[in-house]
Structures are given as structure tokens and as C-alpha cells.
Amino acid sequence: MRVYSIPFSGGSMGKNQGCELGPAAILSQASEVSHLGKPLSIQNQTVNVFSSDFPATQLSILNTVQFPSVCLGGDHSITFSTFKAFATQHPEAALIVFDAHPDLMQEFDIPTHENYLRMLIADGCLLPERLVLIGTRAWDPEELRFVKEKGIKAYNADDVLANRDKIIHEVLHYVQNAPALFLSVDIDNLDPSLAPATGYPEEGGLKNADLFAFLEKLCALENYQGADIVEVNPQLDSQGKTAKLAAKIVGELAFTE
Numbered sequence: 001m002r003v004y005s006i007p008f009s010g011g012s013m014g015k016n017q018g019c020e021l022g023p024a025a026i027l028s029q030a031s032e033v034s035h036l037g038k039p040l041s042i043q044n045q046t047v048n049v050f051s052s053d054f055p056a057t058q059l060s061i062l063n064t065v066q067f068p069s070v071c072l073g074g075d076h077s078i079t080f081s082t083f084k085a086f087a088t089q090h091p092e093a094a095l096i097v098f099d100a101h102p103d104l105m106q107e108f109d110i111p112t113h114e115n116y117l118r119m120l121i122a123d124g125c126l127l128p129e130r131l132v133l134i135g136t137r138a139w140d141p142e143e144l145r146f147v148k149e150k151g152i153k154a155y156n157a158d159d160v161l162a163n164r165d166k167i168i169h170e171v172l173h174y175v176q177n178a179p180a181l182f183l184s185v186d187i188d189n190l191d192p193s194l195a196p197a198t199g200y201p202e203e204g205g206l207k208n209a210d211l212f213a214f215l216e217k218l219c220a221l222e223n224y225q226g227a228d229i230v231e232v233n234p235q236l237d238s239q240g241k242t243a244k245l246a247a248k249i250v251g252e253l254a255f256t257e
């Protein structure tokens with residue numbers, strides 16, 4: 001399976017410094033992981049990044065990443081480029097984001113891990129009706145207003161904890177006819193008791209079993225063609241617990257050759 005390491009934390013505005021070490025930490029755990037009962041076989045390529053130069057990093061990601069593949073971040077701003085690369089290869093693609101945060105703040109000049117989704121929509125490569133947020137629980141009023149205005153589907157962590165299987169069914173129905181599907185997993189969608197090593201932990205998150213129940217169904221869809229996993233910070237991961245869990249998620253996101 002093709003895996004791209006994207007060791008970039010420049011979009012976290014200094015707030016998740018250390019997550020550029022995420023790809024190496026996740027890959028170091030990958031030998032323990034299996035996919036559909038087989039050991040995971042990984043062809044890893046590291047994408048050139050430039051720590052304070054977002055446009056150069058964006059161009060590098062766009063020119064390097066091919067699908068189907070899984071990208072390892074890095075902060076969530078990399079999804080501006082990984083999904084843009086995906087949507088260039090698969091127009092009108094759907095995007096499902098597992099994240100405590102909606103990442104829909106006002107646009108700035110550059111995509112950051114707080115606004116990259118808003119910028120993807122402004123850029124025209126993500127249609128609001130092709131976006132689904134899962135596990136959200138830390139809303140800014142501006143983000144709530146924007147989601148309502150654009151009719152974006154969002155399932156808060158509370159809803160998922162109460163009605164998981166019904167929501168999985170709804171989401172599958174909603175995305176299965178899109179031309180292609182990309183999954184973006186911010187590790188902070190999970191409860192901090194399970195995945196503590198991240199820049200913006202939020203209480204009340206999904207349990208491992210909830211996330212894996214979604215991934216098992218979504219990754220079996222024929223249009224599933226790409227994914228990323230972001231915001232794992234090895235500097236906060238004293239026992240490597242979060243990287244190990246992230247590696248297990250990569251095993252779930254893996255593609256069969």
C-alpha cells in the first residue's frame with residue numbers, strides 16, 4: 001500500500017509543534033498492524049515540506065501525492081493539499097472528516113488547521129453538500145452559522161455516542177454515490193483518554209470502537225480512494241499509545257493491492 005509521510009506542522013500556528021514527527025512515529029508502529037488479517041505492506045514516500053513556506057509545501061504535496069493512498073500528517077492544514085490533489089484527480093469527490101473541531105473558521109491568507117475546510121470550499125474543489133463532519137464538539141458561533149448557511153452535514157460526538165449505527169447507515173447512504181470518497185481522520189476525534197497526544201484535546205470524544213465501526217463500513221465502499229490521518233504529536237506521547245492507535249487506524253484505512 002502506498003503511504004505518504006507529510007512531516008509538516010506549519011499550519012498549526014505553533015500550537016501543535018511536534019506533530020511533524022507524527023509520520024515517523026506512526027510508521028514505527030506499523031509492523032504490529034494488519035489489514036484484513038494480513039501484515040501491512042507499506043511503500044512509504046516522504047513528501048518534501050518547507051516548514052514556514054506554505055505555498056511551496058502545498059505545491060510539493062499537489063505534485064507528489066497519487067491515489068489510492070494514505071497520507072500521514074502533520075497538522076490538519078495538510079488536508080487542504082491532500083484533498084485538493086484528490087479532487088483534481090476525482091472531481092466532485094466527497095470528504096468525510098472525523099474531528100472534534102469543524103475547522104471552518106474565517107479564511108485567512110493561508111490554510112491553517114482551523115480554517116482549511118473553509119478554504120477548500122472557497123477554492124471550489126469541495127462542494128458543501130459533499131462534506132460530512134463526524135465527532136464534532138468544539139464549535140465557534142461563526143462555524144455554526146456557516147454550516148447552517150451551507151447545509152453541511154455534521155454529527156456531533158454526542159449524537160454518535162447515542163445513535164452510532166443509525167448514523168453510519170445515514171452517512172453510507174449519503175456518500176456512496178459520490179464519484180470518489182476521501183476520509184480525513186484527526187486523531188482528536190477520539191476521546192483524550194484514548195488518544196491523549198494531540199494539540200487540541202477535547203473531552204467527550206468517540207471511543208475506538210465507534211471510529212472503527214465507521215471505517216470498517218466506509219473503507220469497504222467502492223468509491224473509497226484516499227485518506228489522511230493528522231494531528232498526532234509524538235512529543236506528547238510518552239508511551240507511544242497514540243501513535244500505536246494511529247497505526248491501527250492506518251491498517252483500517254489501507255488499500256488492498
Ligand SMILES: [Mn+2]
Binds near residue numbers: 099189200231
Ligand atoms: Mn481537531
